[in-house]
Amino acid sequence: xxxxxxQAEATGAALYExxxxxxxxxxxxxxxxxxxQDEAGNRERAKQxxxxxxx
Numbered sequence: 001x002x003x004x005x006x007q008a009e010a011t012g013a014a015l016y017e018x019x020x021x022x023x024x025x026x027x028x029x030x031x032x033x034x035x036x037q038d039e040a041g042n043r044e045r046a047k048q049x050x051x052x053x054x055x
Contacts, residue, residue: 002050009043012036
């Protein structure tokens, strides 16, 4: 289940980056990129949790 979460967070980060690259507003693009970074952080924490559970 956590493996699916890791993949979903990666997909979400990529999606936010795509939206940001097409945003007409620089401010909106910055917020979308911040969301992408948040997703990447979530992914890393989920990967760490998965590693701890696999030990």
